[in-house]
Amino acid sequence: MNERERTRPGRWLTLYAIAAYLYIYLPIFFLVLFSFNTSKFSVAMQGLTLRWYGDLFNDKAIWQATTNTLIVAITSTIFSTIVGTAAAIGLHRYNFRGKGFSEATLYIPVIIPEVVMGIALLAFFGQVGLTLGLPTIIIAHIAFSIPFVVLTVRARLQGMDRSVEEAAMDLGANEVVTFWRITLPLIMPGVLSGALLAFTLSLDDYIITLFTAGPGSTTLPLRVFSMLKQAVTPKVNALSSLWILVILVALLLSQRLQPRRG
Amino acid sequence: MLKTVRERPSLQGLVLISPTMFWLIAFLLVPSALIVVISFGARGSYGNVVYTFKLDNYVRLVNAEYGHILWDSTWIALLTTVACILAGYPLAYFIARSHPTRRSLFMFLILVPFWTNFLIRIYAWMIILRGEGVLNAVMTWLGLMNTSLGQWLFSQVQLYTPGAVLVGMVYEFLPFMILPLYTSLEKLDPSLLEAAADLGARPWRAFLRVTLPLSLPGIIAGSILVFIPAMGMFVVPDLMGGAKTVLVGNLIRNQFFTARDWPFGSAASMVLMALTLVVTLIYTRTFGFGEELVP
Numbered sequence: 226m227n228e229r230e231r232t233r234p235g236r237w238l239t240l241y242a243i244a245a246y247l248y249i250y251l252p253i254f255f256l257v258l259f260s261f262n263t264s265k266f267s268v269a270m271q272g273l274t275l276r277w278y279g280d281l282f283n284d285k286a287i288w289q290a291t292t293n294t295l296i297v298a299i300t301s302t303i304f305s306t307i308v309g310t311a312a313a314i315g316l317h318r319y320n321f322r323g324k325g326f327s328e329a330t331l332y333i334p335v336i337i338p339e340v341v342m343g344i345a346l347l348a349f350f351g352q353v354g355l356t357l358g359l360p361t362i363i364i365a366h367i368a369f370s371i372p373f374v375v376l377t378v379r380a381r382l383q384g385m386d387r388s389v390e391e392a393a394m395d396l397g398a399n400e401v402v403t404f405w406r407i408t409l410p411l412i413m414p415g416v417l418s419g420a421l422l423a424f425t426l427s428l429d430d431y432i433i434t435l436f437t438a439g440p441g442s443t444t445l446p447l448r449v450f451s452m453l454k455q456a457v458t459p460k461v462n463a464l465s466s467l468w469i470l471v472i473l474v475a476l477l478l479s480q481r482l483q484p485r486r487g
Numbered sequence: 488m489l490k491t492v493r494e495r496p497s498l499q500g501l502v503l504i505s506p507t508m509f510w511l512i513a514f515l516l517v518p519s520a521l522i523v524v525i526s527f528g529a530r531g532s533y534g535n536v537v538y539t540f541k542l543d544n545y546v547r548l549v550n551a552e553y554g555h556i557l558w559d560s561t562w563i564a565l566l567t568t569v570a571c572i573l574a575g576y577p578l579a580y581f582i583a584r585s586h587p588t589r590r591s592l593f594m595f596l597i598l599v600p601f602w603t604n605f606l607i608r609i610y611a612w613m614i615i616l617r618g619e620g621v622l623n624a625v626m627t628w629l630g631l632m633n634t635s636l637g638q639w640l641f642s643q644v645q646l647y648t649p650g651a652v653l654v655g656m657v658y659e660f661l662p663f664m665i666l667p668l669y670t671s672l673e674k675l676d677p678s679l680l681e682a683a684a685d686l687g688a689r690p691w692r693a694f695l696r697v698t699l700p701l702s703l704p705g706i707i708a709g710s711i712l713v714f715i716p717a718m719g720m721f722v723v724p725d726l727m728g729g730a731k732t733v734l735v736g737n738l739i740r741n742q743f744f745t746a747r748d749w750p751f752g753s754a755a756s757m758v759l760m761a762l763t764l765v766v767t768l769i770y771t772r773t774f775g776f777g778e779e780l781v782p
Binding site for chain 1: 497498499500501502503504506507508510511512514515516517518519521522525574577578580581582584585595596597598599600602603604605606607608609610611612613614615621658661715716718719721722726736739740743749752753756759760763764767
């Protein structure tokens with residue numbers, strides 16, 4: 226037995242891994258498969274059709290929900306990325322009063338169950354007299370996204386070599402120039418993955434959105450949920466399949482954009 | 488003005504963090520404090536909140552009628568966590584031990600479903616576990632549905648049973664477990680295992696004495712990341728458990744939407760928070776704190 230073989234996964238472990246990946250992907254496979262099924266209810270594939278995709282494109286409520294979802298996700302991502310990046314730099318570089326409190330507060334959204342955050346915001350918006358709608362959803366999404374942006378950008382800052390910035394300053398660049406020309410490009414991968422995380426969290430969120438949405442501000446997850454509660458048609462499969470496709474393309478693109486590590 | 492900011496580094500840090508802190512205090516801490524206040528109040532006759540200071544809501548929660556909901560929720564969340572450890576550990580171990588060039592692909596495959604919407608993941612299992620779903624069709628085709636054992640097995644995981652809820656929860660949270668597990672297993676130095684083998688330890692013993700203790704931070708971080716959302720989950724029981732499975736998350740949601748008893752719902756969410764914190768604390772105190780909690 227050579228060194229390599231001692232640490233390589235054995236036969237049983239490999240078999241288990243294959244089974245585990247099947248467990249992860251078979252449900253998705255069937256989900257996509259049935260989106261092309263001519264039969265509405267049967268699990269037997271009776272024929273192939275694109276009818277459900279057509280239905281989807283003619284569904285005005287879906288388009289409205291998609292628009293709402295994108296408005297919320299884009300706005301909250303831009304805001305939480307800028308604010309969160311600033312906070313990450315502040316926490317990484319400086320010492321100030323209340324730093325411990327700030328760090329503790331940043332962990333709250335990670336440890337609070339989402340349903341609690343949802344009802345707290347619902348009660349709060351009612352108390353201050355804010356009408357529920359897209360703005361309240363955006364406020365909520367920013368609140369739960371910021372900590373994830375801060376954590377991601379901070380991880381990047383911790384791995385960064387400060388001497389490059391010091392060199393720039395020694396060569397006469399002021400702080401503003403140093404930030405735009407040196408610091409920001411260096412932490413950009415962290416900022417981008419923070420933004421991607423915030424964007425996905427926003428797209429994905431059902432629970433907090435449920436409590437902060439009002440009439441007319443239905444997002445895609447809210448719409449999907451009510452479709453699952455009512456009569457389920459292959460239209461949901463078509464919608465899900467398109468969603469998976471979009472995420473897959475986005476993930477592959479982001480992998481391409483990331484610089485190769487190690 | 489700009490000059491004073493630049494001269495005092497402590498102020499600069501404060502300026503950079505203040506928008507974030509404003510947002511989190513205004514839309515997280517203050518609303519949470521409001522829930523604490525409301526939880527001691529009472530429901531008015533129109534579903535409004537009457538501010539009092541009574542413990543009635545909390546007393547009601549531990550009654551026989553609602554007490555079992557708290558118990559069931561904790562139990563299902565713990566089962567989900569244990570099932571995720573058992574199912575996720577071998578897979579994370581496999582990925583960490585496979586050839587370095589394949590590792591990122593294997594992790595990518597774990598993450599793809601995780602990045603798609605979680606309602607879609609639930610729906611995928613609804614199709615499989617439905618009465619006339621994929622699992623039933625496959626088991627019928629294999630001739631298993633003619634046997635009483637096959638029928639019993641199917642009835643345990645069929646849609647709208649507690650078993651289906653567990654299947655859905657595990658599928659939902661498995662990536663949260665695999666991610667930190669993989670991180671801690673990948674860092675593990677193979678030469679430690681070689682040393683154990685050279686000293687005569689059989690692989691199984693080397694695993695128990697070397698690999699497992701060193702991956703403990705990953706197990707703990709993963710458990711926290713699974714247990715907390717599992718405790719408050721109401722969507723999976725809603726869609727996969729039918730009306731039979733009511734967890735504390737469902738209770739809270741119902742108090743805010745259908746029953747319109749906000750004080751009772753607030754008290755329930757306070758108890759949910761307390762339960763989550765207590766279990767997490769016991770867990771971290773017993774096994775040490777998970778360093779890899781940071782996502």
